[in-house]
Amino acid sequence: MSWDEFIHIVANVVIWIAYFCFIVxxxxxxxxxxxxxxxxxxxxxxxxxxxxxxxxxxxxxxxALPISVIAPAYNEELSIVQSVRALLALEYPEHEVIVVNxxxxxxxxxxxxxxxxxxxxxRTQIAxxxxxxxxxxxxxxxYPNLLVVDKENGRKADAANAGIGFARTPLVCVIDxxxxxxxxxxxxxxxxxxxxxxxxxxxxxxxxxVNGCIVKGGSLHRMGIAKEMIPRIQIVEYLRAFLxxxxxxxxxxxxxxxxxxxxxxxxSTIVEMGGYRHDTVxxxxxxxxxxxRFLRNKRxxxxxxxxxxxxxxxxAPAALKGLDNQRARWQxxxxxxLQRHRGMIFNPRYGRIGMIAMPQIVxxxxxxxxxxxxxxxxxxxxxxxxxxxxxxxLAFFFVSxxxxxxxxxxxxxxxxxxxxxxxxxxxxxxxxxxxxxxxFGYRQINLWYRLYxxxxxxxxxxxxxxxxxxxxxxx
Amino acid sequence: MNAYQQVVLGITIGATAVxxxxxxxxxxRYIGEKRAALLDARxxxxxxxxxxxxxxxxxxxxxxxxxxxxxxxxxxxxxxLRGGEKTRLLQIAELDGVLWDTLYRSHGIYKxxxxxxxxxxxxxxxxxxxxxxxxxxxxxxxxxxxxxxxxGLAANAALPPPRETLRILGAMDRPPTRIDVALLxxxxxxxxxxxxxxxxxxxDSAWRARIIDALGWSESLAVIDAVKNxxxxxxxxxxxxxxxxxxxxxxPAAADWILPALEDPVHSVRLQAIRAAVQLNLKxxxxxxxxxxxxxxxxxRLRAEEAIEHFDPSLLSPPGDAKS
Numbered sequence: 001m002s003w004d005e006f007i008h009i010v011a012n013v014v015i016w017i018a019y020f021c022f023i024v025x026x027x028x029x030x031x032x033x034x035x036x037x038x039x040x041x042x043x044x045x046x047x048x049x050x051x052x053x054x055x056x057x058x059x060x061x062x063x064a065l066p067i068s069v070i071a072p073a074y075n076e077e078l079s080i081v082q083s084v085r086a087l088l089a090l091e092y093p094e095h096e097v098i099v100v101n102x103x104x105x106x107x108x109x110x111x112x113x114x115x116x117x118x119x120x121x122x123r124t125q126i127a128x129x130x131x132x133x134x135x136x137x138x139x140x141x142x143y144p145n146l147l148v149v150d151k152e153n154g155r156k157a158d159a160a161n162a163g164i165g166f167a168r169t170p171l172v173c174v175i176d177x178x179x180x181x182x183x184x185x186x187x188x189x190x191x192x193x194x195x196x197x198x199x200x201x202x203x204x205x206x207x208x209x210v211n212g213c214i215v216k217g218g219s220l221h222r223m224g225i226a227k228e229m230i231p232r233i234q235i236v237e238y239l240r241a242f243l244x245x246x247x248x249x250x251x252x253x254x255x256x257x258x259x260x261x262x263x264x265x266x267x268s269t270i271v272e273m274g275g276y277r278h279d280t281v282x283x284x285x286x287x288x289x290x291x292x293r294f295l296r297n298k299r300x301x302x303x304x305x306x307x308x309x310x311x312x313x314x315x316a317p318a319a320l321k322g323l324d325n326q327r328a329r330w331q332x333x334x335x336x337x338l339q340r341h342r343g344m345i346f347n348p349r350y351g352r353i354g355m356i357a358m359p360q361i362v363x364x365x366x367x368x369x370x371x372x373x374x375x376x377x378x379x380x381x382x383x384x385x386x387x388x389x390x391x392x393x394l395a396f397f398f399v400s401x402x403x404x405x406x407x408x409x410x411x412x413x414x415x416x417x418x419x420x421x422x423x424x425x426x427x428x429x430x431x432x433x434x435x436x437x438x439x440f441g442y443r444q445i446n447l448w449y450r451l452y453x454x455x456x457x458x459x460x461x462x463x464x465x466x467x468x469x470x471x472x473x474x475x
Numbered sequence: 476m477n478a479y480q481q482v483v484l485g486i487t488i489g490a491t492a493v494x495x496x497x498x499x500x501x502x503x504r505y506i507g508e509k510r511a512a513l514l515d516a517r518x519x520x521x522x523x524x525x526x527x528x529x530x531x532x533x534x535x536x537x538x539x540x541x542x543x544x545x546x547x548x549x550x551x552x553x554x555x556l557r558g559g560e561k562t563r564l565l566q567i568a569e570l571d572g573v574l575w576d577t578l579y580r581s582h583g584i585y586k587x588x589x590x591x592x593x594x595x596x597x598x599x600x601x602x603x604x605x606x607x608x609x610x611x612x613x614x615x616x617x618x619x620x621x622x623x624x625x626x627g628l629a630a631n632a633a634l635p636p637p638r639e640t641l642r643i644l645g646a647m648d649r650p651p652t653r654i655d656v657a658l659l660x661x662x663x664x665x666x667x668x669x670x671x672x673x674x675x676x677x678x679d680s681a682w683r684a685r686i687i688d689a690l691g692w693s694e695s696l697a698v699i700d701a702v703k704n705x706x707x708x709x710x711x712x713x714x715x716x717x718x719x720x721x722x723x724x725x726x727p728a729a730a731d732w733i734l735p736a737l738e739d740p741v742h743s744v745r746l747q748a749i750r751a752a753v754q755l756n757l758k759x760x761x762x763x764x765x766x767x768x769x770x771x772x773x774x775x776r777l778r779a780e781e782a783i784e785h786f787d788p789s790l791l792s793p794p795g796d797a798k799s
Contacts, residue, residue, distance in 0.1 A: 044587075045585065045586070045587055046587065047586070047587055047590040047591075047619065047623070048587075048591070059657070059660075059661070060656070060657050060660055060692075063653045063656055063657055124773075124776075124777060126773065126777075168777060193653070194652070194653045194654055194657075195652055195653075195654055196652065196653070197649070197650055197652055198650075389477070389479060391477065391479035391480055391483070392479050394479070394483055395479035395480075395482040395483050398482060398483045398486040398487070399482065399486065402486050402487070402490050403486050403490070405490060406486070406489060406490035406493045406494070409490075409493050409494055409497045410493045410497075412497060413493065413496055413497045413500055416497075416500045416501075416504065417500060420504075424504070424508060425501050425502075425504035425505035425507075425508055428500070428501050428504055429501050432497055432501065
């Protein structure tokens, strides 16, 4: 092969890579645009939660399916008492709070015992889903609907499984110990079960970022916006994920993810499936994908719903340190799930899950991040070397960056038009600025973290680093 | 212009439109915040004006306020008033034409608008509102609107007789939901006799069970014989409903069919019987409940333990005795 031929082949490869990157990024954004339009239509035509049904529900409380709120806790000594008080105070006809102390090294268990007058008790575990040993079960005389399960450390999936095993209610709500549930969040999340004809197996709810809000007694006291840009940008990311992606996917019955911070499930289905998997870092995504697979394999008619109103608030990493691990873990989890359930991809047996939802995850999580990052390097380089029309490089910039800004601002507009949960016009503008700033640096850094997640996946790295928390702003 | 230039131009136009729309929303919010104090003062004035008018005092001409703000004030005040004052406020509001817009919207093309109108009509609950809710329940083309109108009527204790309610909602053609149960329960105190007549129809067991359940909320002891008969129905779902209804009615005679139900061959009936025994505090059920700790069904054993804890915690045997 001559040098010229070699250069020619390299040039062709570069051009094909450039086209590939362009197409992948454009496809991702076109799908996002379609999701935004669909979400806009869903919001515009939806009937807002009214008082009518809820009045009847209050009158006939026994019709509301009892719920066990499962809160896995690991080293939560400082905040656990307030969190549990807030959970006990949730507005719902019948709910039990099951705190699972996942082998905390601090005084989480002692703090709970002292604060709530817990006494050791015997309670039959209905389903043994966890892999670790249960060390004790505690009940409170003062709070009959509080149960504390003490177990050896085994990570969140294992703790959630232990809690689910002790639950006796038809529904279980799995949360993070530091999740702040809206006072009527359980009611709103459980409302789809009122209209259900026994097909509904799970409900997800919209989650917002608590950074910058004032938290009092474990409950949200006043909404606010964080001073730092990183959490502000994450507000935009969460809005895009929950208001655009999940609303649209739930409408098409292709919801593939119910966030680990808040998810309501039919207990019998989760137990039948064997609970959360322990060998993945993305147990929440894996659970829902497996749920689809399991129910479709059994040819059951089922539904997974999503409540677009905010039901829960969660703390986001306040700086890039912490965000890196979180995003790498999400990416690794997505890839582990895709690898485990690769048989579903483009498999008509799984209907729209196999033909639409799974390929969408492949595009989003496998092809998307490397293609976009590569595109930032290859397209300008190819244009400078005269291999491509410089207009194509500019178009790539517009498709990724400007289109991205418009999608984010469009989601913000949807939120303001339909939910209006941003505290003030000033804050709205601040988030709007974050939606644009996000695309100049943050987005690319994030792609880098996701590439790191891909590397971790190939390395089969199972280490789990906790995201550093700065804690809530106490009122 | 090549394809890439078209992409750039298209995205530029689209993005500009989105940014402008967003800025418009920010500006709208800003204006809203600036006017908040003014609007609060206006709302206070409207509220005060209505309270004065209800009490028969002279007030300024109310027409200077818009109907939406007036309606908001009326729905705020209504829950605070009772009897004659409430009736007077509703009459004044109707005379002011406060409901015109809502009634107009209840004829809207979009389901969402009609349902939102139903929610408002329900909250106000005047004669005109009830009339319109009945029309919507009977004739609206959308199932959800008819159902919401039924809620509205139920909340105002104005549901039509049960047979009509079920027919209008097309309920018998589908499996019952929890919402249907709630509607039946709210109809039961208004029409206990008609609920009993419904049982003479050729119903499937799911609906028969829901009607028996609703009898428990009828507050009428005339239904007790029907509940007693249902307690020995061949269908376990109906027997369960009879036990629920018995517990709700709280009639002492219910012990006659709750105690045998503790030994029912179907475990869900045994479970319901334990629950009914606890709710009615039937201590005579304790010996059978003690035996149920060794039931084959895990859930029955668990509920039996909870029941024993309720009746006499000292009877709970040391842990490990019951099957696990």
